[in-house]
Amino acid sequence: MRDVLPELMQWWEAGDTVGVGTVVATFRSAPRPAGASMLVGPDETAVGSVSGGCVEGAVYELAQSVVESGEPVLERYGVSDDDAFAVGLTCGGILDVYVERVSRETFPELGDVAADVEAGRPVALATVIEHPDPAWRGRRMVVRPDAPAQGSIGSPRADAAVHDDALGLLAAGTNATLTYGPDGERRGEGMRVFVWGFAPKPRMLVFGAIDFAAAVAKVGSFLGYHVTVCDARPVFATTSRFPGADEVVVDWPHRYLAAEVEAGRVDRRTVLAVLTHDPKFDVPLLEVALRLPDDVRPAFIGAMGSRRTHDERMDRLVEAGLSDDELALLSSPIGLDLGARTPEETAVSIAAEIVARQWGGSGERLARTSGRIHHDD
16 A cells, blocks of 8 residues: 555545555465555556556456445455466465545545655554445544544444554554454454554664665665664765665764664664674674664664674674674674675675565575465565
């Protein structure tokens, strides 16, 4: 949804009606994650994708039908065993797509939700996508931390259950379909609610204002991170040298990281790329990073350097008193073995390791592996 929100808001603000198809659940090797959306505008243009091309045509037609009828539809797409050319996913995956009509009348809260997303304020949107009572389908609730919910799922009991679960998903920055009993019973079935968790972008902290950092910042931004480049040297840490970064900070790396942790701006989605390969910068920084408690420890901590630099760095960290368990959290030398030479190639190598760590990938060539291409979350 985040990717198509600007176009959706243009139509919404103009008073138009839009068909919106959203992936709400995936099974096996589905190509798009839950939360991916496709719009069918009033001028019959399509924006976004739910499957990378496999079922877009069918969803397009369904969205037009939903706009006409006003009735939301939950549809499952997958390869048919009887007809390999039936509408489905050639990769063998299965996905559930929820299609609804969106306008100022059907979704008056959208403007406030979009404003929160644009400003980086956390907000979750819960929508009933399946229920025994058709009157419940399509009901929404907007959930924000430390604020009353907007809207209702259908009953106080259901609202309370969904509100609590939506806050949990929002804290993790994830989307999910939740299952309840018809009135929000925790152990029941019959009602499914899809929750978008519009958390602020995850952060990438790049330490070291070098050429490699400029390339890493550009790739990090492409991957959807809010990128910060930090270096203690003001002559190098300038915005003109790092146009791909969201911000450039002049500060000692270890001091900056400690301050960001104290301010609550580092979490389990944050990734750290330490590119200084200078012991006076990277050793104090890694002492802070590798000793962070579990609830704020970054998802990835990597450090650049040659094998010799790595060995010397590890010796210094051992001298600083770091344990074997803490040292095991460090990925050094950073990146996958791609044979990279240039800053841009090295940035791809670093990004590839971050993605592999996030999703449990091996880093091996797919041609040499077997089984599912897309790992389970």
